[in-house]
Amino acid sequence: xxxxxxxxxxxxxxxxxxxxxxxxxxxxxxxxxxxxxxxxxxxxxxxxxxxxxxxxxxxxxxxxxxxxxxxxxxxxxxxxxxxxxxxxxxxxxxxxxxxxxxxxxxxxxxxxxxxxxxxxxxxxxxxxxxxxxxxxxxxxxxxxxxxxxxxxxxxxxxxxxxxxxxxxxxxxxxxxxxxxxxxxxxxxxxxxxxxxxxxxxxxxxxxxxxxxxxxxxxxxxxxxxxxxxxxxxxxxxxxxxxxxxxxxxxxxxxxxxxxxxxxxxxxxxxxxxxxxxxxxxxxxxxxxxxxxxxxxxxxxxxxxxxxxxxxxxxxxxxxxxxxxxxxxxxxxxxxxxxxxxxxxxxxxxxxxxxxxxxxxxxxxxxx
Ligand code: ATP
Numbered sequence: 046x047x048x049x050x051x052x053x054x055x056x057x058x059x060x061x062x063x064x065x066x067x068x069x070x071x072x073x074x075x076x077x078x079x080x081x082x083x084x085x086x087x088x089x090x091x092x093x094x095x096x097x098x099x100x101x102x103x104x105x106x107x108x109x110x111x112x113x114x115x116x117x118x119x120x121x122x123x124x125x126x127x128x129x130x131x132x133x134x135x136x137x138x139x140x141x142x143x144x145x146x147x148x149x150x151x152x153x154x155x156x157x158x159x160x161x162x163x164x165x166x167x168x169x170x171x172x173x174x175x176x177x178x179x180x181x182x183x184x185x186x187x188x189x190x191x192x193x194x195x196x197x198x199x200x201x202x203x204x205x206x207x208x209x210x211x212x213x214x215x216x217x218x219x220x221x222x223x224x225x226x227x228x229x230x231x232x233x234x235x236x237x238x239x240x241x242x243x244x245x246x247x248x249x250x251x252x253x254x255x256x257x258x259x260x261x262x263x264x265x266x267x268x269x270x271x272x273x274x275x276x277x278x279x280x281x282x283x284x285x286x287x288x289x290x291x292x293x294x295x296x297x298x299x300x301x302x303x304x305x306x307x308x309x310x311x312x313x314x315x316x317x318x319x320x321x322x323x324x325x326x327x328x329x330x331x332x333x334x335x336x337x338x339x340x341x342x343x344x345x346x347x348x349x350x351x352x353x354x355x356x357x358x359x360x361x362x363x364x365x366x367x368x369x370x371x372x373x374x375x376x377x378x379x380x381x382x383x384x385x386x387x388x389x390x391x392x393x394x395x396x397x398x399x400x401x402x403x404x405x406x407x408x409x410x411x412x
Pocket of ligand 1: 061312313331332333335341343
């Protein structure tokens, strides 16, 4: 019999994380009661910048262990610009979690919702539906704790070293081809585009070679390449040409914000960080210090991340009810926006956390 009870590690983190997490858990409870056939048990832990300030620890061992042992982790956002490690870096234990759990595939769907005044106005751009995969364990971010400064004063030179490994590339490329294959069966193009800078840096030339080699075992899916600068342009000029994009960690960090922009803002963009058997689901946005406590936080990205979690759990454990619950949750969000009555603050409107949440809960009731 398919597994039906799941333990979820919940990390509300900092800032607006505390405003959107409780509502998201209520929504998940409501979806699970509506669909039935599975139970989610939530265990919350304090972690992040405020916790670091209080205790000197950003991610307690107990929370880390629980994340390892549970079925999935739902994380809101962490970090506050005013609280930093002694070397000046912001507190970002979510990066540590990704590395320790070996969550190599950062999945960043770019799917526009109806009823919003989006930055690109053509009909094609209003119906975007592609996925950016960000390699999340190496690349330029791999050296963030090992950076070095050589020399002093005016002679000082700072170095961050990029790591691109064959193993790291192969597994994320296999993941991207697998996703494109799955999408092709649902009517999408079935294409993976590798985003690199192989014309300038040897590490990216190496990455491209591994991509081409990996593509040979996925001949049912189209493989192509684009340089990252051209990708930035094409993501604004003709983003609908893409199906699945795969790229290095820092390029992915930058381009996924561009993707969020195409969707209307950071509050609209969900994400998942997926490893072999573990996964963390988290909205793309940060803690939004400028709007903390004002009721302006958009919970949409976290709702959509929670739907990604249900879908992933469903496929991992062969539980159709979870897959249905994910579909219903996505539909509720889509229907809430399709009325045209919602305009989040980040898009220039006045729909805050409560208004958006109420609309999604009401849309769910109608399904
Ligand atoms: P980080 O630097 O860690 O990414 P951040 O919150 O400073 O964190 P972004 O997530 O890029 O940066 O967000 C930039 C701005 O977008 C925020 O300052 C806020 O004004 C807005 N924003 C981000 N997320 C949301 C949200 N969920 N709801 C409303 N506004 C948001």
